Amino acid sequence: MATMKAVQIDAFGDIDVLQYKEVERPEPQAGEVLVRVRAAGVNLVDAASRRFPLPITTAKKDLPYILGWDIAGDVVALGPEVTQFAVGDAVYGMPRFPDEAKAYSEYTTAPVADIALKPRTLTYQEAAGVPLAALTAWQSIFDIAHLQAGQTIFISGGSGGVGHFAIQLAKWKGAKVITTTSTRNVEFVRALGADVVIDYTQRAFQNVVKDVDMVLDTIGEDVLKHSFEVVKHGNIIVSLPGHKGVGQLGAELAPCYGIQFVLAMVHPSGEQMAEMAQLFDAGQLKVYLDGVFPLQDAGQAHKLSENGHVRGKLVLTVE
Known part of the structure; x- marks a missing residue:
């Protein structure tokens, strides 16, 4: 069984429920790609989903649960019938929301319709702050x-x-x-x-x-x-x-x-991510990062996020 590092919760609560641990690595199914996550965005919905069973997200899944939805990384494997991306493509997106996307991990799978090629002008960290x-x-x-x-x-x-x-x-x-x-x-x-x-x-x-x-x-x-x-x-x-x-x-x-x-309830859209990638590369859209944390320090990012005074976005780097 292939494994990976991830931040997982086994119970709801304060930031001490966030556990950096070894878990099973997923395999891409039909219409999906496997992404080596380089950075993951942090959003208020992440912290809310950690604190209690949020009706739109964590209440739908049994624990344990891997948090996060925003990803930027590299395609490392293709599921059956995938022609839209190739191994080695740098991609970004918000897969599966509001279902579990497992962004806080070294690898995650993503439906091809939910992701797009990463803007060339953005770093992985910047791109992860976007979706x-x-x-x-x-x-x-x-x-x-x-x-x-x-x-x-x-x-x-x-x-x-x-x-x-x-x-x-x-x-x-x-x-x-x-x-x-x-x-x-x-x-x-x-x-x-x-x-x-x-x-x-x-x-x-x-x-x-x-x-x-x-x-x-x-x-x-x-x-x-x-x-x-x-x-x-x-x-x-x-x-x-x-x-x-x-x-x-x-x-x-x-x-x-x-x-x-x-x-408003946001939904994934690789098509819209692709449109915005063009705006980033044309210099018409920018992302501001207020903080960048290692994946294992997700609790610090959550604490800052819950303060309510973040300028722009917070992201986690996945080494």
Whole structure:
């Protein structure tokens, strides 16, 4: 039996449940490739799935469970009927989400439809910081809200993983971008292309922002509540499901304001990853890494992630 190193949980709880151990190495099935993972992205959903049986992820699987969804690495074996990739290809993606993808490991298998060739201009670490956050931004503002050139979007939390990609993608599309962030990140989000930056420690955004075409809410709670005050009647708020009560709050407020409310659930897309790879290689999209940790130090990355003040993304290197 071939084995590999991985970070696995045998119980739910604090970061001490993360175990760096030897486990069985998977084999690619039909329509899959085996990827030697070089780096794995860390997302809030990873930490939530570690703490308790999250309905969309870990509640579907028995323990033990290998966390993580974002990968960047090299194709080392092909399953039957695979012609889209070749051994040696550098790839990246978010395989299988919300099912178990086992990104926190030396090797994992990935359906060919869920991955794409890695951008040539990005390192493995940078590429691993892209998939879940960038796909969430892309699908929220393009697939769900259909943002168009000339429209105005308000993005709460512009310096975070999803937010910092959403700013860049909206500007690439030709939209005007308004965002909030803390004092230390004002220049960061401005450099990403934000047209109007509101320091939420100094001003309440609802007193500044009016009549936008779309809101991308990455914060929830009171930020979501006040977001309904700034959208044009009949337009849309897209919110992310990582915060408790967001769906219920949005559903309650939407009819009162005449606003469409959608709770976004990201899904894998190798096609969209390929489109974004072109943007990275053309210099139109960038990823910012706030921290890089060895795989065995996943607990440190989770602790920083749960702080809620990460600029851009965190990743794990897999040696």
